[in-house]
Structures are given as C-alpha cells and as structure tokens.
Amino acid sequence: MPPGSIINQAAWDLFNYNRTGILASSSSRTNVFIRTKFQPVNDSRPDIQVIIGTPNGTSLWTLAYLLQPNSRGRVILASRDPTDAPIVQMNYFSDPASHDVNTLMEGIRRVNQIFSTAPMHNSGFHSFSNLSDDIEFKNYLYGNKSSTANSNSGDHFTGTCKMGIDSMAVVDPRLRVRGIVGLRVIDASIMPFITSGNTQAPVYMIGEKGAQMILDDNNSTGTSAASSLHRSYNFSIVIIFYLVFYISTLIKQH
Ligand SMILES: Cc1cc2nc3c(=O)[nH]c(=O)nc-3n(C[C@H](O)[C@H](O)[C@H](O)COP(=O)(O)OP(=O)(O)OC[C@H]3O[C@@H](n4cnc5c(N)ncnc54)[C@H](O)[C@@H]3O)c2cc1C
Numbered sequence: 001m002p003p004g005s006i007i008n009q010a011a012w013d014l015f016n017y018n019r020t021g022i023l024a025s026s027s028s029r030t031n032v033f034i035r036t037k038f039q040p041v042n043d044s045r046p047d048i049q050v051i052i053g054t055p056n057g058t059s060l061w062t063l064a065y066l067l068q069p070n071s072r073g074r075v076i077l078a079s080r081d082p083t084d085a086p087i088v089q090m091n092y093f094s095d096p097a098s099h100d101v102n103t104l105m106e107g108i109r110r111v112n113q114i115f116s117t118a119p120m121h122n123s124g125f126h127s128f129s130n131l132s133d134d135i136e137f138k139n140y141l142y143g144n145k146s147s148t149a150n151s152n153s154g155d156h157f158t159g160t161c162k163m164g165i166d167s168m169a170v171v172d173p174r175l176r177v178r179g180i181v182g183l184r185v186i187d188a189s190i191m192p193f194i195t196s197g198n199t200q201a202p203v204y205m206i207g208e209k210g211a212q213m214i215l216d217d218n219n220s221t222g223t224s225a226a227s228s229l230h231r232s233y234n235f236s237i238v239i240i241f242y243l244v245f246y247i248s249t250l251i252k253q254h
Pocket of ligand 1: 154155156157186187188189198199200201203
C-alpha cells in the first residue's frame with residue numbers, strides 16, 4: 001500500500017466486513033459523456049466518453065474514448081480452413097475526412113480542461129501542457145520518433161455480423177443468419193452501429209432479446225403446427241358428420 005493511499009487497512013476492513021467502501025467500487029468511478037462540435041447538429045448522442053479512475057487511491061488516470069468512429073475495420077477469412085484464425089484489420093483513424101482523429105483530439109482537449117480547473121490544479125494534478133497544437137496531439141496519439149503511441153482500442157469490438165436488411169447485413173432483424181436455416185448470431189457482432197458507451201450491458205440486452213426471439217419463434221412454430229393439427233381435426237369431423245348425414249339419408253330413402 002503506498003503511503004497516504006486511501007486503499008489502507010480501514011478500506012480493507014470495510015470491504016472484508018461490510019463489502020462497502022472504495023474497494024467495493026470500480027476503479028473507474030467517474031464517466032463523463034461529451035457531445036463535441038464534430039457531432040452533427042441533428043445527432044444528440046455524445047461522441048466522447050471520458051473515464052477517470054484511481055488505480056491506487058493516490059493517482060488518477062484518464063482516458064478519452066471515441067464513441068462513434070467513422071473508420072471501419074474488416075474481418076477476412078484467411079483460408080477455407082475453419083480452424084485458421086481470420087485476418088482482422090482494425091483500420092483505426094482511417095476515415096478519409098480525419099473525423100476520428102479530430103474528435104478524439106477534441107476529447108483530449110476537454111480532459112486537459114478538466115485537469116486545468118482550480119480544484120484539480122490545487123490537488124496537484126496538471127494538464128498535458130506540452131500538447132499545445134494539433135501536430136503534438138497527433139504525435140501523442142500516433143507516436144513518432146521521439147514518443148510512443150498513446151492511443152489504443154477500447155476493446156469494444158462490434159458489428160462484424162451486423163443486423164439489417166441491406167446487402168452487408170449478416171443477420172436479419174430476428175438475428176437469423178440470412179440464407180441459412182436454424183442459425184442465429186446473438187452477441188456484440190450484430191450491432192449495426194456501436195453504442196455510445198461500454199458494450200457489455202448492451203450485449204446482455206441483446207442476449208435477453210435474442211433468447212426471447214428464439215422462444216417466440218419456437219412457440220409460434222408450435223402454435224402453427226398445433227393450429228394446422230386443429231384445422232385437420234375439424235376437417236375430419238366435418239367429413240365424418242357429412243358421411244353420417246349421407247348414410248342416414250340413404251337409410252331413410254330405403
Ligand atoms: C479487455 C476487455 C475489457 C473490457 N472492459 C469492458 C468494460 O469495462 N465494460 C464494458 O461494458 N465492456 C467491456 N469490454 C467489452 C465487453 O467485454 C464485450 O463487448 C462483450 O463481452 C462482448 O460480448 P460477446 O458475447 O459478443 O463476446 P464475448 O464476451 O467475447 O464472448 C464470446 C465467447 O465465445 C467463446 N468462444 C470463442 N470462440 C469459440 C469457439 N470456437 N467455440 C466455442 N466458444 C468460443 C469465448 O470463449 C467467449 O466466451 C471489455 C472487453 C475486453 C476485451
């Protein structure tokens with residue numbers, strides 16, 4: 001335990017006995033969602049997420065996430081052998097209009113603003129004063145001869161089997177793989193667009209919704225089988241009734 005850390009014996013005791021306190025919480029307790037000037041006017045979603053966390057109670061780390069990147073990656077089959085790993089091309093910052101890098105730089109500027117406020121400054125935190133212009137920002141993100149890259153993925157991979165009705169859609173709106181009977185995809189890959197935040201909770205929702213779709217479709221198949229059985233049963237009764245009527249008419253005539 002570093003000296004002065006808030007993760008001290010009292011914090012351990014609190015967690016051990018009550019399951020409360022700093023150790024019962026996530027290391028990234030603060031999330032800030034920002035809508036930058038790069039987001040279209042008619043789009044109310046945030047496009048930057050800033051996460052501020054404390055790994056040990058004495059320091060802070062912060063990340064700026066790009067929430068709706070325009071760059072698109074690709075997953076390509078390496079061969080016809082299903083056991084071969086596919087080729088995954090991330091293509092980060094590849095959008096021709098540089099929307100992604102500009103938005104992310106705006107996010108980092110906002111982080112700088114937060115760390116430049118008096119309460120943060122008075123607590124001993126400082127902004128990245130060396131990142132004063134766009135070239136320095138880009139070098140900071142991509143890295144160059146004198147610095148390493150400071151950008152990474154948020155591990156929120158989505159959309160490789162997107163749901164939809166267009167020619168690029170892998171699954172239909174009921175998550176059935178188009179062109180294959182009896183196969184569904186129910187995970188993060190079906191998102192047509194990435195959500196504006198962490199993906200785990202949306203994946204739980206997709207799982208719940210997909211399970212319900214399977215149940216509903218099975219029930220409706222069962223119902224339609226039952227109703228066709230019911231129809232043929234009714235039809236048999238009509239035929240038997242008709243035969244009985246016909247035979248009794250014949251008997252009466254004789
Ligand atoms: C390092 C990391 C940190 C993350 N942190 C967060 C976070 O803090 N908050 C958040 O909201 N999201 C976070 N995410 C994202 C989140 O975990 C994913 O969006 C989510 O788990 C995706 O769910 P999924 O069901 O699509 O895929 P997965 O959770 O990856 O599930 C796929 C499953 O398929 C199994 N599998 C793979 N191949 C085969 C095979 N051939 N046969 C059988 N099984 C197979 C895998 O073992 C795995 O269990 C993080 C992701 C990573 C990688």
